[in-house]
Amino acid sequence: DFAVIGHQDNWPNIQSFINAMRTTDLEELSIEKIKGIYGYIPPRGIFKMRVKSPTGKEINGVYIETFIEPDQLEAQHLRSNIQKVKNAIEAAHTLKAKMVILGGFTSILLEGNFKDFESYNMVLTTGNTLTTSYVLKGVEKAAKEHQLVLNECKVLIIGATGDIGMACSNYLKGTVKQLLLCARNRIRLENYADQLKREGYDIKYSIDLDDLAAEADIIISVASSQGIKISNLKKAAIICDAGYPKNLEDKLEQHTDVFLFHGGMGQLTNGYTFIPDYTAHFYYYPAPFLGHGCIIEVILMAFEGIMENYSTGRGNITKEKIDKMYHWSRKHGIELAPFYNSKGLL
Ligand code: NDP
Known part of the structure; x- marks a missing residue:
């Protein structure tokens, strides 16, 4: 079949x-x-x-x-x-x-x-x-288990202009406090963020992850890239790492209090x-x-x-x-x- x-x-x-x-x-x-x-x-x-x-x-x-x-x-x-x-x-x-x-x-x-x-x-x-469905269901479940209410959370999407990244932000845009969007290509990111802003959503974006990471209660990482650099994570942040090679797994050693799971499964x-x-x-x-x-x-x-x-x-x-x-x-x-x-x- x-x-x-x-x-x-x-x-x-x-x-x-x-x-x-x-x-x-x-x-x-x-x-x-x-x-x-x-x-x-x-x-x-x-x-x-x-x-x-x-x-x-x-x-x-x-x-x-x-x-x-x-x-x-x-x-x-x-x-x-x-x-x-x-x-x-x-x-x-x-x-x-x-x-x-x-x-x-x-x-x-x-x-x-x-x-x-x-x-x-x-x-x-x-x-x-379906990968997006599992990413989102995983985020909803983890938030609930950690007593986080989605509409009070800032959600960071790494790989925001990708197929899965856009699907996640389009799904979440009315249900979270603010979307924080990150990708490397500034023009594409700016165009996409402006489009969401015109629709009336609260959006912050940057090609520099460190401008956004410290504020994020939840991070969805769906970047097709190795070696993503991020230093300032919020205490007890929820991280759904769904990209390959695993995007943020190596951060587990320094940030022992974050809840990082493999998403999209x-x-x-x-x-x-x-x-x-x-x-x-x-x-x-x-x-x-x-x-x-x-x-x-x-x-x-x-x-x-x-x-x-x-x-x-x-x-x-x-x-x-x-x-x-x-x-x-x-x-x-x-x-x-x-x-x-x-x-x-x-
Ligand atoms: P796309 O190629 O459509 O999008 C990738 C996104 O990541 C783009 O926005 C790209 O933008 C961004 N990006 C790449 N590197 C970086 C970086 N270093 N920092 C910030 N942003 C970055 O990919 P898909 O949406 O199709 O897939 C996303 C990921 O999900 C892939 O890693 C894929 O392997 C994984 N995946 C997982 C599945 C699962 O079952 N769990 C199934 C399918 C896919 P820019 O180039 O501007 O940075």
């Missing part, structure tokens, strides 16, 4: 799954050896997935690895990375997938532009709508099956059957038989779509993930 196109964000994970895919009597490959071959492997299906809904419906999918190298995400590798994503979509087409999610960086590469694939008998999505209460079972080799999760919102979005599209490109482009995610996706998620037994970060469950 569906295909998930993805990439890995670190070499130890890659080493683990590459060695798991090889037969047991072969010697383990070192990371150095794997680095020499990994980027040359053409995109291909790695394992099949089976997911069952409490409604009784069962769907089947395949995970297609792009073999994009985790340390080659910068602009100078853009052309070869885009080609890898296109080859992965071809692989999904060959495998007769009807619905395809471009996971993480792979959708950012195409900027959600799926025009080249219109003649294929398949629909595509970035998965950003769901938990499939009915479980899932991977064939062969590489679950242990792909990601570390401190709880069973967790999944990225983007991947779960295509699963829900398959359950619901949605034959249209669901999340596309930048800035097209509406409140109605966010709510609808979350409704489908609950209907098919997929809940917001428990709070966790790299140290474990919170």
Whole structure:
């Protein structure tokens, strides 16, 4: 029914799954050896997935690895990375997938532009709508647990001009005390902030995080960037870190009182099956059957038989779509993930 196109964000994970895919009597490959071959492997299906809904419906999918190298995400590798994503979509087409999610960086590469694939008998999505639903539900739940009332909170969005960042601010704009918006491109940020101000909302923005961070009761970080610098966090701030590589995780050491959780994640209460079972080799999760919102979005599209490109482009995610996706998620037994970060469950 569906295909998930993805990439890995670190070499130890890659080493683990590459060695798991090889037969047991072969010697383990070192990371150095794997680095020499990994980027040359053409995109291909790695394992099949089976997911069952409490409604009784069962769907089947395949995970297609792009073999994009985790340390080659910068602009100078853009052309070869885009080609890898296109080859992965071809692989999904060959495998007769009807619905395809471009996971993480792979959708950012195409900027959600799926025009080249219109003649294929398949629909595509970035998965950003359900990711946004889980980010927002996570923030609402954390605020409640920490006795914060949203309309008294200042909410900082890092990556405010991105697809998920804009979806979050459009959803929250009438319900929080003030939105603090941050991105690196000043003109884009200014245009977006001015648009929200004209709509009558209380907005503050800056390309310098330190102008905003000390005021933020809640931070939503959805930037596609490494090494985000932030120093002055408010005491006991709630941080939803949903970006990759993890945007603010390294701040945990210096700011022990903040509540930082990995956002945008769901938990499939009915479980899932991977064939062969590489679950242990792909990601570390401190709880069973967790999944990225983007991947779960295509699963829900398959359950619901949605034959249209669901999340596309930048800035097209509406409140109605966010709510609808979350409704489908609950209907098919997929809940917001428990709070966790790299140290474990919170
Ligand atoms: P976009 O590329 O559309 O947006 C990224 C945003 O981040 C832009 O506003 C960009 O603006 C900003 N940005 C990048 N670097 C910085 C920085 N150092 N400081 C401040 N702002 C920055 O990405 P998406 O909205 O599609 O995705 C956002 C993140 O969410 C990604 O990291 C992605 O991997 C992750 N994601 C997580 C999912 C999940 O399931 N948990 C699913 C899908 C995506 P500018 O260039 O002006 O700085």
